[in-house]
Amino acid sequence: MKTPVEKHLVVKERGAAAFNVNRTILFLCPLIIIIAVSTLVYLNTLGNGFAYDDKFTITNNYLIRSWHKIPAVFTRDYFAASGELSYRPVVTLSYFLDYSLWHLNPAGYHLTNLFFHSLNAVLLFFLFVRLPHITGNEPGKETELLPFQKSKVPTLRTETLKITIAFIASLIFCIHPVLTEAVNSISYREDIMAATFYFAAFLFYLLTQQRGSALWYTASLTCYFMGLFSKEMTITLPALMVLYDFLSQGKSRLISKAIRYYIGYIAVSVFYISLRFVFLHNPTESYIPYPQNSLWVNFLTMSKVIASYLTLLFFPANLNADYVIPSTLSPAEIPFIVSFLLLIATGVIAYRLFSYSRVLCFYLLWFFVALLPVMNIVPIENIMAERYLYIPLAGFCMLGSQLLNFIPASFTKPNFLKSYSLPLIVVILVGFSGQTCSRARIWFDELSLWSTTIINSPQSSRAHNNLGVLYKKMGFMDAAIQEYETAIKIRPDYSEAHGNLGNAYMDKDVSVVDKLIASAVHKNLAKAYADEGYFKGAIAEYKKSIAISPFNEIAHFNLGVTYGKLGLTSNAEIEYENALRINGNNPHAHNNLGNIYEDKGLLEKALTEYKLSLSIDPTSAITHNNVGNIYFKKEMLDEAILEYKLAIKNAQSGIVYHENLANTCMKKGLIEEAIAAYESLIGMRPNNSQYYTNVITLYWNHKKDAEKTVFYLRKLSEIEPGQREAINKMIEKLGVKK
16 A cells, blocks of 8 residues: 555656656745745845935935936936946936835835845746756756766656755845845945846846747847946856856857857947947046056955955855955965965866866856956956945855755765755854844944944045044034044045045034124124135145046035135136036036026026026925026016925925015015915014014005904014004004904
């Protein structure tokens, strides 16, 4: 009699037994677990705010706030308007969509990152399952899984094993702590989206080979194209495909595939490189040098960086938002010697794997091939960052999964090792998950991120600079100045830190001057202090910032603001124009330039600048108010009223906007609207006697409403007790008893 287990066995021709498992369930269960795990480990990111470079790409990015600005994404204006250093239009378009859905709610942007990360884990699962040489067998045949595994297995068990390996690899990928930077920082979505198209393009390439379909080939090329315009790391995909074909089929097939398949990827690559480095090249990138301006130093330093990356794959500890890698000046330095020995050992392993197992060799080389674009061959701003490992990590995860599943079979006592294989996998997954969840809390906000970064990397000039920005926002000006000075001491050519130090000097001087001007007797003293105080220090720092980076639009703008504070209008005008030459989409520069033209009586030029500002940021209350002032001066009262209302709509608490609306309505003869505006002002500032006087005039002279007139007269007497007797006489003349 058969046991319950035996009833479900299918006997093959050669006597091997296999479970008749439903293939749909076989795929569906891993997918559900992958999506659930990737969601759970990053669920706490939805409560995080904007951090790191999000201020450039999201919060201060006016480009993404209106769909009609999309054409600018495909012009040279893209770099200044988007906050991106490189041309990545696909990612910027995703920000357009996010802003239309969430505006400036960070939870929505984090949700998008989480979606793409989960999608990548799913794509990797299908990709790893599709690779036919993972187990070395073909459908319907029983072959060896790996050269060192001599036992034969049934086809169905082989398929189950393939799915298991892919499942474990995908799980390791979606929870590996080294990817927390890419997922937690919205502005590094570029790495996640590039990986999405990278994995999809490779998967469709495999389907093209297996099914010979032009549709899959077109889909693969399209994904490759989209990946390139998400981030330049995608450029390694054709090299990885060639490597895959060579290791799985030998070099004899490469020539035929070059004509049939590779030519399409080469054409897309040439188009991208031409556009990226010729037609839409960001000139700012030309100012990024090699370490110590030396190719030799760069080679020595990057050897150390690669070794650091390898260490992070196995031991993702002491993760950092900003790695400080001291330049290696000599091959005799101990850090370089240790790193070089590690790289030699890795090279030996790769060589041995090539003859021992091309499967494992492919996944090891995947890591190094995918890492090539960030090896500082073309100088990049950050020579080391965790986000750079997003695509390379996939190869490592598959390599690790294969080893965890297969190495025990090569030993003499496999049962002993197999009994520890599953617990080891569980320990790794649980440990990685816990660290990933913990790391997400560090990205909660800017203060948490940069204060932690300084602890882990005290020589990070970026961390000190950004912490200074936070202190300035919190009103701790002296602490901010100290952080900026520390950043400059570490890195004297840090343009942004010089600019921020200039901001701190200017704000500190303004606060002192404002206090002095509060007393009329100190007006001259205030002016003298402004001339000799921090303003001069601010100007000096802005000029240093510009000398280091001539394309620093913010430094030009702030220098213009400082000149304006000192009454140097002509100098301010020049700097605003310089800022706009760098970035014509700076709404504040257009507005301030409009102020200068308005003061000169050039109303039409001022109106043009204000309208340009509003075309970039239509929610700017102060600019709507400025446009209203121009219309008021031109006696275009209806247009002025409309602009003042728009200003109020965007800033309900703006007293001056309500005042301008009330005065203009009164001049236009719109009595009801003028009264409503003044009554709103009274609600905002109930002790302002002028508001009461104006509303009393309107009620009596224009509406002959004695009851309302008396009501506001009595209110006026309460805040002006010295005028109470005169007010009472007015009430008596109106024929209303006290």
